[in-house]
Amino acid sequence: MNKKELLRGIPKIDDVLQQEPLVFVAEEKGQVAITSAARAVIDTLRSDILSLKDEDAAGFDKARFDLSDLAEKTLRKIEEDECNNLYPVINATGTILHTNLGRAPLCKDAVDNVAAVALGYSDLEYNVAAGKRGSRHDIVSNLIAELTGAEDAMVVNNNAAATMIVLATLGAGKEIVVSRSELVEIGGAFRIPDIMEQSGAYLQEVGCSNKTKASDYENAIMTREQAEDYDPDWNRRGMMRFETGALMKVHKSNYDIVGFTEEASLEDLVKLGKKHDLPVIFDMGNGLMLDMSEFGLDEPNVPMSLATGIDVILFSGDKLLGGPQAGIICGKKKYIKAMKKHPLARAMRVDKMTFAALEATLRKYKDRKIALRDIPVLNMISASAEEMKEKAEKLASMMLEIDPELELNVVEVEDQIGGGSAPMVRLDGYAVAVREAGKSAQATERKLRKNDIPIIARISEDQLLISVRTLLDGELEKVAAAFK
Ligand SMILES: *Cc1c(COP(=O)(O)O)cnc(C)c1O
Numbered sequence: 001m002n003k004k005e006l007l008r009g010i011p012k013i014d015d016v017l018q019q020e021p022l023v024f025v026a027e028e029k030g031q032v033a034i035t036s037a038a039r040a041v042i043d044t045l046r047s048d049i050l051s052l053k054d055e056d057a058a059g060f061d062k063a064r065f066d067l068s069d070l071a072e073k074t075l076r077k078i079e080e081d082e083c084n085n086l087y088p089v090i091n092a093t094g095t096i097l098h099t100n101l102g103r104a105p106l107c108k109d110a111v112d113n114v115a116a117v118a119l120g121y122s123d124l125e126y127n128v129a130a131g132k133r134g135s136r137h138d139i140v141s142n143l144i145a146e147l148t149g150a151e152d153a154m155v156v157n158n159n160a161a162a163t164m165i166v167l168a169t170l171g172a173g174k175e176i177v178v179s180r181s182e183l184v185e186i187g188g189a190f191r192i193p194d195i196m197e198q199s200g201a202y203l204q205e206v207g208c209s210n211k212t213k214a215s216d217y218e219n220a221i222m223t224r225e226q227a228e229d230y231d232p233d234w235n236r237r238g239m240m241r242f243e244t245g246a247l248m249k250v251h252k253s254n255y256d257i258v259g260f261t262e263e264a265s266l267e268d269l270v271k272l273g274k275k276h277d278l279p280v281i282f283d284m285g286n287g288l289m290l291d292m293s294e295f296g297l298d299e300p301n302v303p304m305s306l307a308t309g310i311d312v313i314l315f316s317g318d319k320l321l322g323g324p325q326a327g328i329i330c331g332k333k334k335y336i337k338a339m340k341k342h343p344l345a346r347a348m349r350v351d352k353m354t355f356a357a358l359e360a361t362l363r364k365y366k367d368r369k370i371a372l373r374d375i376p377v378l379n380m381i382s383a384s385a386e387e388m389k390e391k392a393e394k395l396a397s398m399m400l401e402i403d404p405e406l407e408l409n410v411v412e413v414e415d416q417i418g419g420g421s422a423p424m425v426r427l428d429g430y431a432v433a434v435r436e437a438g439k440s441a442q443a444t445e446r447k448l449r450k451n452d453i454p455i456i457a458r459i460s461e462d463q464l465l466i467s468v469r470t471l472l473d474g475e476l477e478k479v480a481a482a483f484k
Pocket residue numbers: 158159160161163184186190250251252253254283284285286315316317326327420
């Protein structure tokens with residue numbers, strides 16, 4: 001047979017669709033999905049024939065024209081097409097808040113609450129007790145107030161949105177004073193100077209990269225009168241000045257400055273704010289709610305920061321708070337109220353699923369022990385090296401049971417918080433180092449990544465390492481099974 005004859009022999013899509021297994025699934029999967037899958041299968045067959053060299057045409061496997069075989073392939077294609085683009089993976093990197101892997105895994109109660117609220121109707125904006133309209137802002141604001149000491153709170157899509165709305169509300173057309181050592185880039189397009197510009201506020205940088213004193217902030221403050229009287233010609237570059245809107249501190253979330261350094265504390269800024277009747281903002285970033293210094297995490301936390309008397313503090317929901325993606329703004333009622341009324345509030349509001357997950361997560365914080373036990377991020381941070389060693393040994397023995405040929409070593413590793421939080425903190429952890437006979441570490445890494453639940457592991461010094469700190473309940477079995 002030559003190529004032309006082969007092409008003529010390609011079955012018609014309709015004939016494939018008449019095959020019994022496809023007729024069966026038509027009801028469930030829909031005719032559109034089945035037809036397009038069958039077309040894709042036939043197209044592949046046709047292009048395989050077209051790419052044949054003339055002399056190879058005679059040897060073409062004609063079993064590929066078999067209708068039941070093509071129907072089988074169509075079924076497989078339908079299944080592939082149904083695969084979601086967002087699916088679970090197993091994090092074996094030891095980096096707890098892995099930004100590429102979705103940051104914080106949620107606690108079980110958060111997930112259950114999302115399902116309960118999302119499957120039906122909810123009181124998202126309805127006050128059931130009073131029988132009238134309510135506000136979604138009220139869902140967690142009392143809880144946040146109770147847990148942190150804030151007067152009021154508001155939730156938006158993420159901390160970038162929180163920064164935007166805080167600056168737009170308190171700083172549009174005004175100057176916001178920030179230290180030159182705190183003009184952070186979190187990643188991608190989030191850079192404090194750029195967000196500031198988008199919000200309509202004017203960045204007033206003070207101090208030096210390594211040292212900023214409280215007096216630097218104070219010297220930069222402009223009253224409305226001073227701004228109005230300000231003569232740009234006095235200034236070498238002829239720049240206009242504006243009334244100061246707020247003093248702002250930004251947490252050095254993802255970097256550290258060491259050596260000859262100095263910074264103004266929150267307390268210093270709060271004192272200055274009081275003196276000059278200006279709000280003080282703290283972009284805190286990570287949302288740590290508890291004192292975790294006993295686990296080596298020397299970071300400011302939300303209640304402690306609010307206790308300084310700060311006016312507005314903002315942070316992420318899915319970093320060290322361990323909840324869903326969200327930006328939480330809390331502090332003095334008069335400022336939060338103004339933000340809730342800002343036109344951007346609607347554009348940045350979160351939906352019922354976020355509230356459901358956030359409320360269930362926040363409830364855990366009523367009791368420190370429960371928070372450490374139930375919130376995965378906190379549980380992973382507080383796990384001891386001893387526990388990690390046992391977990392790694394358990395995983396190694398499970399893997400050996402599956403494949404006794406594996407060469408395994410339980411090794412010490414340094415796990416990280418990740419997610420642009422606490423970059424200097426290293427947690428003493430353990431990993432299983434794997435070597436498969438005749439296989440490179442890269443080949444094993446690739447195999448794990450191609451597992452039906454992909455397992456993301458890392459290679460260090462030519463060893464494949466499976467860090468156990470970030471393996472959740474039930475995942476040891478799945479990792480071991482990948483070596484079948
Ligand atoms: C992480 C972070 C942000 C951005 O928060 P997202 O929730 O990722 O939008 C802003 N500011 C600081 C200081 C941060 O650490």
